[in-house]
Amino acid sequence: MTNDVKEIFAGEAPPAPAALAAKVRTLAPSMTRSMQRVAEAVAGDPAGCAALTVTGLAELTGTSEATVVRTARLLGYPGYRDLRLALAGLAAQQQSGRAPAVTADIAVDDPIADVVAKLAYDEQQTLADTAAGLDTVQLGAAVTALAAARRVDIYGVGASGLVAQDLAQKLLRIGLIAHSHSDPHLAVTNAVQLRAKDVAIAITHSGSTGDVIEPLRVAFEHGATTVAVTGRPGGPVTQYADHILTTSTARESELRPAAMSSRTSQLLVVDCLFVGVAQRTYEKAAPALSASYEALAHRHTPRGGGSR
Amino acid sequence: MTNDVKEIFAGEAPPAPAALAAKVRTLAPSMTRSMQRVAEAVAGDPAGCAALTVTGLAELTGTSEATVVRTARLLGYPGYRDLRLALAGLAAQQQSGRAPAVTADIAVDDPIADVVAKLAYDEQQTLADTAAGLDTVQLGAAVTALAAARRVDIYGVGASGLVAQDLAQKLLRIGLIAHSHSDPHLAVTNAVQLRAKDVAIAITHSGSTGDVIEPLRVAFEHGATTVAVTGRPGGPVTQYADHILTTSTARESELRPAAMSSRTSQLLVVDCLFVGVAQRTYEKAAPALSASYEALAHRHTPRGGGSR
């Protein structure tokens, strides 16, 4: 086994983590010409060398396998194999160190990879902001109201309409009676049915979408508990809201409409509401959750090319 | 040579840089039990596994060398040797930038503030994983197809249905003719209309939702360009897809259904598609974007009670 080898080198070699270039410089004088060539190649392009086999590196440097192995030994590794692993690590570190924050705006001529990175970064930022800015007291109050609600109506139009639907779907799954409305007339028509113990939720980024404010007002006046999920905590919608949940707004640009980050933000809020309610009504929610999972299972083709 | 193998995997495999854990999760369903054991070991302790030979890892996981190699292949590497190099890199990265980790699962008795923090963290993680795992070549190809499309049909049911709607809304805004379908019958009915130069997009996390696969198949057979947005790159849906966009999967738990993170992931992909198309068709898209913004303005109450 390699035990003997390890023992020979046990005295001196902490396998050299990142300071490889330094080690090469230190040891260079004690190296022979061929070994210097190898060491140089290795220090100069760790990533490239990590991709090579002994033979490859030997050819690249115009030397032999034996020399490469000798060099690896001199640098403190049991053999080339281990040097190679260290090189791979080094390369990865250099790579990741070169992550220069993708704060710039998305431009028309950005390559697609940059678009992905920037969008992901922005949405992550939005999530962090939203989480930081969310008033947990208001959130808790809204959850309490929902958990006790006889019926829940949710209003949203446009992009917010999808968020409204998402929340309604989720609440339905855990046994609440929830509806989302994107038609303002129907929304108002339904809002007049609401009474105390019912909950109405309006979702609007601008906080001033009339189509959503109107049904919330009606619900409010009929005594329902009202919640506003909005990016403008001072907007008109809040005057009819018992609880206000604030979503955050990222900077927008031509290629990145506000709808994108507000949606991300709204969805986080909505997820928090959902999980909160699921916690409060755990007894009821748990079986309902698994039940709806079961019901869905048979809609998937039986043998998917995988087990689960 | 390994060429044959490479060719088989050519469609999907960028050697996977840092998002290994995510890849393991994504691919786990399509793995056999033994392979899952290996994948788990690898994802759980990259550093430790990097120190092992095939034989060592096989023994550790109680499997055989063959299985280890198979797993390495499935994860997108030509063989174990390369997986091992990647692991060394990963280990080095983890070493340097230690993880903050709010990793705990959401519990029934978590205070609401913790729920917010955990959800936000998980979704951020999901975004990072998705961005890292997204094949930009496939994405670019899909964008090209969309930019040139005469008509776009988008299929999705359940939670994915909302994502489908979101994409349709956005594409409409920049002047494309896009429809989303969540009714499988109507979807198929419409799919038969599609021809070359049209694009059909199926969105399904499981990759095996019959209601979504069927219309995609029809579109595929009528010569349309087909795109699958799925969390299971090996699932049935992919057999009718010209381009596959992989969404990532976060660990799920009872209180945090898979739908939540898959939605986040899908939305990011969809946003990337949208921005990509907007870039390509900038001349047309820019005025369309501002036009739809104007049209919406008057639906907001004039004097909002806030300035911006």
Added chain:
DNA sequence: CCCCAAAGGAAAATATCTTTCATCATGTGA
């Protein structure tokens, strides 16, 4: 000019990785 010692490399020996193939488990349909 010859000899020696260090350096370097070719090729054998070994370790490691990959492939093949026979066996075994699992689920399917009669």
Added chain:
DNA sequence: TCACATGATGAAAGATATTTTCCTTTGGGG
């Protein structure tokens, strides 16, 4: 329930890569 098909799995053969051995070359003294 049983025979069958299908796929999963590991043992071992086969291929590569790495390490070691040992011989050749080179460059200096004596």
